[in-house]
Amino acid sequence: MSEADKKLTHTMADVAKAAGVSKSTVSRAFTQPYRLTAETVERIIKIAEDFGYVPNHTARALSTGRHGNLALLVSDVANPFFPPLIRAAQMEADTADFCVFLGNSDEDARQEDKLIDRFISQVEGLLLVSSRLNAERIQVHARRRPLALINLDVPGVPRVLIDSATGVRDAMSHLADLGHKRIAYVSGPQNSWANRQRRNAVRLAARKYDMTVEIISPAIPSYDTGRAVVPQLIESKVTAAVAFDDLTAQGIMTGMAERGIEIPRHFSLVGCDDVLGAATYPSLTTVSNRSDEAGRAGVRLLLDIMDGRMAGDTRLVLDTHLVVRHTTAPPL
């Protein structure tokens, strides 16, 4: 073994030689151990471990056509919506012994196309999250490799969708139960599918519970936007608000605190996306987004498709629910 010791990286042939068997046997020890004597397998594994031998992914991929890699493309890694999703997707892939490529499209369709081209020859499947590509491009790529989407609804392409409407309905019901009659919805981007979905859910529920709704439409959702919107909220005399996302809600909390208005005693507030955990004071009541579950489900869906265990046009909808914490209370 003194000679083997010197090598930085060993091949199957090295292990085979040391074990006194052929390459094929070593290969089988890893891929079809049941075909070998338990004793042989054991000996080979032992030697492989001593050598620190790990089968070469590339060589394996070349002969089998299976790379054991997935590509995960997101629009912005640093947007707090994504990290839990990425984490969950990564770990789910890991349990199936897949490696994942991460791509950051930077909200740019061209960049996304470029990354897909770069990944495609070394992955068995693609998972696109909040893709900016149009349906046509998506379908082109889907024809080349198994492909799944998260947060984009393209017919014929397997996809996981997060239905925030259900959670927003819960929130409205919760506010109605507490006795609120006049509420505000602090809107997100006008062209956002999620925003339309949430706003409509608010409107519908308001009608059902006989509440009035004030729609406040700042340009971009952010912490600063939330702070800036507080005077309008006060002026409109509403007793509660549903914000497009948690960041906006957090801004509203600050704005209220700065004016000495106590949440939830004087004002009730609900966020969306649950990206802050319980990390505000008081902790924010919000609509879960389940982005981690979406990530997990996306990977599983993709793996299922790759194995042909699932139809190609599966449409998986995750509903959301209200996470009641401490920013809602009956109106004064």
Next chain:
Amino acid sequence: MSEADKKLTHTMADVAKAAGVSKSTVSRAFTQPYRLTAETVERIIKIAEDFGYVPNHTARALSTGRHGNLALLVSDVANPFFPPLIRAAQMEADTADFCVFLGNSDEDARQEDKLIDRFISQVEGLLLVSSRLNAERIQVHARRRPLALINLDVPGVPRVLIDSATGVRDAMSHLADLGHKRIAYVSGPQNSWANRQRRNAVRLAARKYDMTVEIISPAIPSYDTGRAVVPQLIESKVTAAVAFDDLTAQGIMTGMAERGIEIPRHFSLVGCDDVLGAATYPSLTTVSNRSDEAGRAGVRLLLDIMDGRMAGDTRLVLDTHLVVRHTTAPPL
């Protein structure tokens, strides 16, 4: 060409046959066209395009050993410290036409080893961020592939370090100026390089400014940890605390608020890493982390080493500074 038309995917041999040349010539048409007649190259390229032929990444990697891939391993994707770093690293790699594998070690050395083994045969370099591996393991891996570290100081291994000591010193000086005499350091993971560095900076500065320091050592830094630690802080009668990270600091803010202790009037608090922006109330005074710059620098360092443009034991230190916001004030 009617026969070629039928194939889904073409190989170099197909193109060679159609062009009436050998495989080698086709290969050279793509990799060293200057060695061939312009006319030959042109003919081959034309046919390749007609066929929709694209060289197989895997086969190429097998023979050249160049995959054009990097591995990025972090301890927890969802920890807000990492996403900006990941994003920056990914985009930096992208400009050099590299794909990046993302691994999540989940703060577990064994998992990290496993992921490295899985990646190693298909990457040209490894970038480990806040690795939990010991120096010995790191060196073993570094011998197998070019490897760079972020946030871990192993002699002989190229590394990018974020020197939070400079920022922590600033923080201590700031607290001393305000008149604090007894402060606490709420510790992070015991085996974390950053934690040791911060703790030592606190101790040294305390000696310099003649302050007493209470070290509080919870198991894992998190929001909940911060909340849980508040009783100890109160009991120890300190007037200010420096927390290992912003999450912990945020937890402390909540814990204090729950007990009616106002920050900064009754208690001053400094975080580390600046991952929350101004999004707490009151907004958190903290030490900047520059994690995005670290990510970018790490990738560049790794690429430089791979090209042999840089010595193997480069040690790049990024210093930090204090961002004063609104959680520090003179003691009562």
Next chain:
DNA sequence: TTATCTTATGCAACCGGTTGCATGTCAAGA
């Protein structure tokens, strides 16, 4: 005891490129 079936393992081709060396051609120099 011999014929037959199992089972464990080896042989060698193959996946699709790259590359060192060999060969053949043509033009410039002697």
Next chain:
DNA sequence: TCTTGACATGCAACCGGTTGCATAAGATAA
């Protein structure tokens, strides 16, 4: 005209695994 060298291209080995088929040994049945 013959040599020499530059240059374009081909041959075949190689990267490190996988896998269909062959073989030999042991187990079982006749």
